[in-house]
Amino acid sequence: MKDQSATLFESVFAEDTYKGLTSYPKYLHSKYIYDKKGDKIFQEIMAMPEYYLTECEFDILKQNKVDIARIFSSDKDFDLIELGAGDGKKTKVLLKELVEKEYKFHYLPVDISQNVLDELEAALKDEIPEVAVKTQQGTYFDTLEKLAEYNSRKKVILVLGSNIGNLSHSEAVDFLRNIAVAMSEDDMLFMGFDQKKDPEVIMNAYNDAAGITERFNKNLLVRINQELDGEFDLEKFKHWETYDPETGTARSFLVSKEAQRVRIDKLDLEVKFDAWESIHTEISQKYDDAVVSWLADEAGLVVERDFADSENCFKNYIFRRK
Numbered sequence: 001m002k003d004q005s006a007t008l009f010e011s012v013f014a015e016d017t018y019k020g021l022t023s024y025p026k027y028l029h030s031k032y033i034y035d036k037k038g039d040k041i042f043q044e045i046m047a048m049p050e051y052y053l054t055e056c057e058f059d060i061l062k063q064n065k066v067d068i069a070r071i072f073s074s075d076k077d078f079d080l081i082e083l084g085a086g087d088g089k090k091t092k093v094l095l096k097e098l099v100e101k102e103y104k105f106h107y108l109p110v111d112i113s114q115n116v117l118d119e120l121e122a123a124l125k126d127e128i129p130e131v132a133v134k135t136q137q138g139t140y141f142d143t144l145e146k147l148a149e150y151n152s153r154k155k156v157i158l159v160l161g162s163n164i165g166n167l168s169h170s171e172a173v174d175f176l177r178n179i180a181v182a183m184s185e186d187d188m189l190f191m192g193f194d195q196k197k198d199p200e201v202i203m204n205a206y207n208d209a210a211g212i213t214e215r216f217n218k219n220l221l222v223r224i225n226q227e228l229d230g231e232f233d234l235e236k237f238k239h240w241e242t243y244d245p246e247t248g249t250a251r252s253f254l255v256s257k258e259a260q261r262v263r264i265d266k267l268d269l270e271v272k273f274d275a276w277e278s279i280h281t282e283i284s285q286k287y288d289d290a291v292v293s294w295l296a297d298e299a300g301l302v303v304e305r306d307f308a309d310s311e312n313c314f315k316n317y318i319f320r321r322k
């Protein structure tokens with residue numbers, strides 16, 4: 001086994017994987033699901049009937065695009081900075097409205113996946129060539145450090161798809177606090193939060209019958225096999241989802257179906273699993289107005305307005321600095 005103190009890992013992915021698989025209980029970070037294959041599977045998820053989030057938020061943006069674009073805009077140019085932009089499917093509704101109304105803005109999508117950013121840039125060139133776009137690859141936290149430097153224009157920070165739900169409450173407060181610190185008085189944050197609802201609806205969204213979410217979750221093991229010369233047998237792990245209606249937390253796991261040892265060459269590591277031992281892979285937090293206000297307050301933000309779909313499945317909130 002590697003002596004961690006003496007080791008220089010070849011990438012942050014390698015280091016995080018080592019840490020997660022040598023911890024108890026074992027975990028892996030969901031942000032690493034997103035590579036070329038993971039991006040594709042996520043697009044399949046967004047098209048699943050069970051994955052209500054995309055359709056609900058899409059509806060909110062379509063119904064309210066005129067109001068939202070007016071709130072974003074100002075007499076001068078502004079920067080529209082999107083964190084975890086993905087393929088921009090829903091953002092394009094807003095981009096089209098902003099272009100149609102001839103508002104002057106620069107679109108700056110950020111994502112951990114270079115692949116999805118390349119696809120987004122190509123799609124925008126084709127579908128809305130008027131948009132001035134500059135992509136940036138990196139994690140939320142890398143980007144937030146640089147956000148305060150974007151000071152020459154008003155900033156509108158966009159986080160769609162309930163990306164914040166992949167963070168624990170304390171990480172979410174940290175994330176929001178970093179955003180708040182980078183915001184000036186005129187700036188605003190527009191963020192999507194999936195809402196608490198029938199637990200069965202939530203479970204089905206992360207545990208579809210066709211097994212698409214299972215493939216998505218297992219893409220973590222596929223990446224370890226491909227990039228770190230791992231030897232995970234995907235058949236020996238079970239995708240498992242839980243939802244706790246009290247805390248509003250949906251959690252994804254990969255559970256080892258048998259006692260096994262898995263070699264990961266590039267980490268010089270053999271990972272030992274007991275039968276039915278788990279790897280925690282993702283959280284998808286669900287919210288209500290009280291929790292959103294509490295997170296905002298902790299972070300130095302205040303909710304100015306919210307937009308909901310007709311069934312209150314999903315909400316987008318506008319925040320300002322306190």
Ligand SMILES: C[S@@+](CC[C@H](N)C(=O)[O-])C[C@H]1O[C@@H](n2cnc3c(N)ncnc32)[C@H](O)[C@@H]1O
Nearest residue numbers: 031034084085086111112113138139140160161
């Ligand atoms: C659930 S998808 C949502 C995409 C898009 N916001 C939407 O609503 O369709 C999450 C996106 O955030 C990116 N992502 C996940 N974790 C990230 C992180 N820590 N830093 C930057 N991007 C991240 C992923 O690559 C993916 O494109």
